[in-house]
Amino acid sequence: MKHTLFTLLIAAAITSCNKNTVAEWVATTPTAAWQTQSASEITFIENSSADVEIHTDSTLQTVDGFGACFNELGWTSLVLLSDVEREAVFKELFTAEGANFTICRMPVGANDFSRDWYSYNETDSDFEMRNFSVENDRETLIPFIKSAQKYNPALTIWASPWSPPTWMKENRFYACAPLSNFFDQRFVTDIQPEQVRREGDNMFITEDKYYAAYALYFRKFIEAYRTENIPVSMVMPQNEFNSCQPFPSCTWQAATLAEFTGKYLVPEMKTIGVEVMFGTMERPNPALVDTVLTSEGGDYISGVGFQWAGKEALPSIHNRYPNLKIYQTEQECGDGQNEWEGCAYSWGLMKHYFMHGANVYDYWNISLLEGGMSRWGWTQNSLVTVNENDKTFRYTYEYYLLKHFSHYVLPGAKMLQTAGNFDNLLAFRNKNGKIAVVIYNAEQTETTKTVKVGRRVFEVKLKPQSINTMIL
Numbered sequence: 405m406k407h408t409l410f411t412l413l414i415a416a417a418i419t420s421c422n423k424n425t426v427a428e429w430v431a432t433t434p435t436a437a438w439q440t441q442s443a444s445e446i447t448f449i450e451n452s453s454a455d456v457e458i459h460t461d462s463t464l465q466t467v468d469g470f471g472a473c474f475n476e477l478g479w480t481s482l483v484l485l486s487d488v489e490r491e492a493v494f495k496e497l498f499t500a501e502g503a504n505f506t507i508c509r510m511p512v513g514a515n516d517f518s519r520d521w522y523s524y525n526e527t528d529s530d531f532e533m534r535n536f537s538v539e540n541d542r543e544t545l546i547p548f549i550k551s552a553q554k555y556n557p558a559l560t561i562w563a564s565p566w567s568p569p570t571w572m573k574e575n576r577f578y579a580c581a582p583l584s585n586f587f588d589q590r591f592v593t594d595i596q597p598e599q600v601r602r603e604g605d606n607m608f609i610t611e612d613k614y615y616a617a618y619a620l621y622f623r624k625f626i627e628a629y630r631t632e633n634i635p636v637s638m639v640m641p642q643n644e645f646n647s648c649q650p651f652p653s654c655t656w657q658a659a660t661l662a663e664f665t666g667k668y669l670v671p672e673m674k675t676i677g678v679e680v681m682f683g684t685m686e687r688p689n690p691a692l693v694d695t696v697l698t699s700e701g702g703d704y705i706s707g708v709g710f711q712w713a714g715k716e717a718l719p720s721i722h723n724r725y726p727n728l729k730i731y732q733t734e735q736e737c738g739d740g741q742n743e744w745e746g747c748a749y750s751w752g753l754m755k756h757y758f759m760h761g762a763n764v765y766d767y768w769n770i771s772l773l774e775g776g777m778s779r780w781g782w783t784q785n786s787l788v789t790v791n792e793n794d795k796t797f798r799y800t801y802e803y804y805l806l807k808h809f810s811h812y813v814l815p816g817a818k819m820l821q822t823a824g825n826f827d828n829l830l831a832f833r834n835k836n837g838k839i840a841v842v843i844y845n846a847e848q849t850e851t852t853k854t855v856k857v858g859r860r861v862f863e864v865k866l867k868p869q870s871i872n873t874m875i876l
Contacts, residue, residue, distance in 0.1 A: 425876065426443055426446050426862070426874050426875065426876060427838070427875045427876070428440075428873075428874070428875040429441040429442075429443065429446070429872065429873070429874045429875070430808070430872070430873055431866075431867055431870045431871065431872045431873075432801070432804040432805070432808065432870065432871045432872075433867050433868065433869055433870045433871075434744040434801070434869055437799070437801070437804045438804055438807070441872070445864060445865045446862050446863065446864050447862065447863045448860055448861070448862050448863075449854070449860070449861045449862070449863060450859070450860060450861075451859065451860075451861075452854065452856075452861040453854070453856075453861075454824060454854040454855055454856035454861045455824050455825060455826035455853045455854045455855065456822055456823070456824030456825070456826045456827070456829050456853070456854075456855055456856070457822065457823050457824050457855075457856040457857075458820050458821075458822050458829075458831045458839070458841065458855065458856065458857045459820060459821045459822065459823070460820060460833065460839065460857060460858060462820065462821035463818035463819065463820060463821075463833065464761070464818065464819040464820065464821060465730070465761050465762070465763055465818070465819055466763060466816060466817070466818055466819075467758075467763060467764075467813055467814075467815065467816070467817045467818070467819060467832060468506075468507060468729075468763045468764050468815055468816075469505075469506035469507040469560065469764055469810075469815045470503070470504070470505055470506065470507070470764070470765050470766070470767075470806060470809060470810035470813075471505040471506060471507045471508035471509070471559075471560075471764075471766050471767070471810075472497075472505065472508055472509070472766055472767035472768065472769070472770045472787060472806075473508065473509040473510065473511075473734065473766065473767070473768055473769065473770065474508060474509070474510045474511075474545055474548045474549055474552075474561075474770065475511065475515065475517035475518070475769055475770070476517060476518045476519050476544040476545060477517045477518070477519065477769070477772055477773075477778065477779070478517070478548060478769055478770040478771040478772065478786070479544045479545065479547065479548040479771075480519065480544065481771045481772050481773050481788075481789075481790040482548075482771050482788070482790065482797075484790055484792060484795050485790065485795060485796075485797055486795070489796075489797060490551070493771070493788060493797065494551045494552055494554065494555050495555050496799075497552070497555075497770070497787075498552045498554075498555035498556040498559065499555045499556065500811075502807070502811070503803070503806065503807045503810045503811060504810050504811050504814070505552070505556065505559070505810060506556065506558070506559065506560060506810075506815055507559070507560040507561075507562070507764055507766070508549075508552070508559060508560070508561055508562075508766065509561075509562055509563065509564070509733065509734075509766050510545060510549065510561055510562075510563045510636070511545075511563065511564065511565065511566055511643075512524075512563050512564060512565035512566075512622070512625050512639070513565055513566065513567060513568075513569075513652070514566060514567065514578065514652045515566040515643065515651070515652055516566065516649070516651040516652065516778055516779075516780060516782065517769060517772075517778050517779070517784075518652070518779060519544070519779060520779060521578045521652065522540050523567065523568065523569040523570065523578075524536050524537060524538055524540075524569070524621065524624070524625060524628075525537070525569050525621065525624075526569055526570065526571070527571075528571040529571065530571075530617075531613055531614075531616070531617040531620075532617075532620075533617065533620050533621060533624050536621065536624040536625075536628070537628075538625070538628045538629070538632075546629075546632055546634065549561065549634050550632075550633075550634070553633075553634070560637055560638075561629075561634060561635065561636050561637065562636065562637060562638040562639065562640070562679075562681075562731075563625070563636050563638075563639050563640075564639060564640040564641070564642065564643045564683065564684060564709075564733075565641075565642060565643065565654075566643045566651070566652040566653055566654070567579075567652035567653055567654050568608060568618055568621070568654055569621070572608060572609055572614050572617065572618055573607050573608060573609065573654060574606075574607060574608070574609050575598075575599040575600075575601055575607060576599065577595055577596075577599045578651075578652045578653075579593050579595050579599075579649060579650050579651060579652065579653060580595075580600070580601045580602075580607060580647075580648035580649055580650075580653045580654070580655055581593075581595070581600055581601070581602075581648045581649060581650050581653075582595055582600060582650055583650045583780070583781065584650070586782075587650060587780060587781040587782055588777075588781030588782075588783075589781070590781065591779065591780050591781030593650045593651070593780065595650070601648055601655060602648050602655070603646050603647065603648050603655055604646075604655065604657065605648075605655050605657075606655070606656055606657050606660050607654045607655050607656070608654060608656060608660070608664070610660055610663075615663075615664050615667070615668040616668055618664065618668070618669075619664075619668040619669050619671075619672040620672065622639060622669060622672060622673065623672050623673070623675075623676060626639075626673075626676055626678055627676070636678065637678065637679060638678065638679035638680070638681055639669070639673060639678060639679075639680060639681075640680075640681050640682065640683040640684055640709050640733070641661060641664060641665045641669055641680075641682070641683075642654060642656060642661060642683075642684070643683075643684050643734075644684055644686040644711070644712075645658075645661050645684075646686060646687045646692070647686055650780055651778070651779070651780040651782075658691075658692045658695040658696065659695055659699075661696065662695050662696040662699035662700075662702075663699070663700075665680065665682065665696060665699075665701060665705070666696075666699045666700035666701025666702060666704075667700055667701060669701075670701035670704045670705070671701070674704065679706055680701075680704060680705055680706070681705060681706055681707040681708060681709055681729065681731065682696045682697070682705050682707070682708045682709070683708055683709025683710065683711075683731065683733055684709040684710070684711050684714070684733045684734065685708055685709060685710045685711070685714035685717060686710075686711050686712040686713055686714045687713055687714060687717070688713045688714065688715075688716030688717050689717060690717040690720040690721050690724075692717075693708055693717065693721050697725065697728075706728075706729050707728050707729025707730060707731060707763075708721060708728060708729075708730060708731070709730075709731040709732075709733035710730065710731070710732060710733065710757075711732065711733045711734035711735075711736075712734070712736055715732075715753070715756055715757065715760075718730065718756075718757070718760045718761070718762075719760050722760050722761035726761075729763050729764075730757075730760075730761045730762045730763050730764075731762070731763065731764045731766065732753075732754075732757040732762045732764065732765045732766060733766055734766065734768050735750060735753060735765075735766070735767045735768050735802075736749075736750075736753060736768075737768045737769065737784040737785055738776075738784055738785030738802075739776075739783055739784070739785070740772075740775050740776035740777065740783030740784055740785060741783075741785070742776075742785050742786070742789060742800040742801065742802065743801070744801050744869065746785055746801070746802060747800075747801035747802050747804075747805050747871075748844075748846065748869075750802050750805055751805060751828075751844050751871065754805070754809065754830075755827075755828070755830060758819060758830055759830075765806075765809070767787060767802070767806055768784065768785075768786075769784055769785070769786035769787070770786065770787055770788060771786050771787065771788035771789070771790060771797075772784065772785075772786040772788075772789060772790070773789070773790050773791075773792050774789045774790065774791055774792070776789070785800065785802060786800065787799065787800060787802060787803040787806065788800070788803065804871070805871055808842055808871050808872075808873045809840075809842060809873075811873075812832075812834075812840040812842075812873050812875060813832045813834070813840050813842075814834050814835065814836075816834070816835045817832040817833060817834045817835065817840070818832065818833050819831070819832050820832060820833055820839070824856075826853055828843060828844040828845070828846060829841065829842065829843045829844075829853075829855070830842045838875050838876065839857065839875070839876040840873060840874075840875055841855065841873065841874045841875075841876065842871070842872070842873050843855075843864075843866060843871075843872045843873075843874070844870070844871050844872070845866035845867065845868065845869065845870045845872070846869065847868060847869070848868050848869065849868050850865060850866065850867055850868055851865075851866050851868075852864065852865050852866070853866060857876060
């Protein structure tokens with residue numbers, strides 16, 4: 405009798421282990437966001453072929469987290485909301501019950517979504533940084549980040565500059581180029597013809613005392629934010645070092661940036677325990693990354709950040725440096741319309757980055773006024789839009805797309821290898837053993853897909869144009 409009972413218990417346990425179940429399923433479509441779906445739309449089939457198979461024992465990279473960038477115009481849009489609504493936004497973004505953002509970016513000084521030009525020290529030839537100050541940020545970035553820390557005290561922050569102080573640049577100006585037809589011509593840059601530069605120029609003054617002062621500038625920034633109880637754990641030396649822009653920017657040759665990073669920035673950051681990664685990389689040329697990784701100090705560089713066209717260099721870099729940490733540093737930012745088409749494009753970006761080794765995925769603007777206009781006339785998308793007239797807000801399609809990952813794919817999750825003739829699917833195994841499957845149906849009609857996990861297959865009906873996350 406005891407033997408029979410024991411046998412039955414073992415058989416039940418084996419059956420339970422083999423039986424995949426869908427614990428949760430949410431879907432987002434152009435007409436309805438974050439809707440719980442019924443398990444009745446899922447059928448489990450034994451030993452059947454499938455459109456795609458998830459290899460649960462074949463793990464790829466570790467996912468460290470998701471987030472976005474703290475920009476000044478993000479804060480100035482959110483302060484228009486009532487205290488209650490603003491707190492609701494931060495709770496939604498930065499708690500496990502919401503989007504669960506765990507790793508975010510910030511600028512070092514002004515960027516393209518700042519209120520205006522500025523750096524932390526515009527005192528000419530102040531090589532010792534006596535006049536360094538983050539006073540500007542007390543109005544915007546510091547309260548922005550502190551509002552997020554209230555809901556996630558363990559939030560990881562990393563930073564990169566768009567432009568050094570102007571006196572460190574040979575054109576003595578924040579920007580590199582005049583406004584082009586790409587931008588709204590009502591927004592002036594004040595750059596003079598003799599100050600205009602181009603890609604491939606070294607805009608930074610390539611002298612030892614300037615390199616040393618700039619490395620000290622980074623250190624002062626880290627220390628100033630530490631006094632605000634905002635630890636910055638990692639820096640990248642330059643945003644888009646190849647891009648000559650009408651907003652704060654600075655072009656470098658790869659070898660020159662490698663010299664600054666390896667000989668000056670890395671030693672300075674080592675002394676205060678701050679990680680250095682290379683980036684951000686916005687060109688499809690992997691040789692630019694090689695130049696830095698093989699230079700002096702390259703062994704201290706723990707990873708590389710990619711954005712925009714830099715994604716095309718990612719496969720080569722990940723294949724040749726498989727242990728290098730990969731950040732998606734700035735999702736391509738749309739046109740300010742926040743339409744479903746932009747969300748669908750963003751799905752393709754997320755798929756590309758994760759299929760080529762991304763450990764971190766950071767969106768760009770957290771919040772903007774409706775229309776998403778920058779100080780320099782560029783309209784962009786955001787996760788939250790604020791109506792300036794009636795002081796209301798809404799979450800955008802791209803917010804829900806990101807949440808379909810960040811809410812369910814937790815830090816420490818492993819991406820799983822997949823195979824089959826359907827490729828609009830990504831799968832991850834969390835440390836608790838649960839598998840998060842994110843599926844996109846791009847079709848205009850309902851479609852049925854079969855997904856194999858272990859020895860079983862589940863058949864699922866997907867709504868037209870839907871993003872779906874299922875937890876197994």
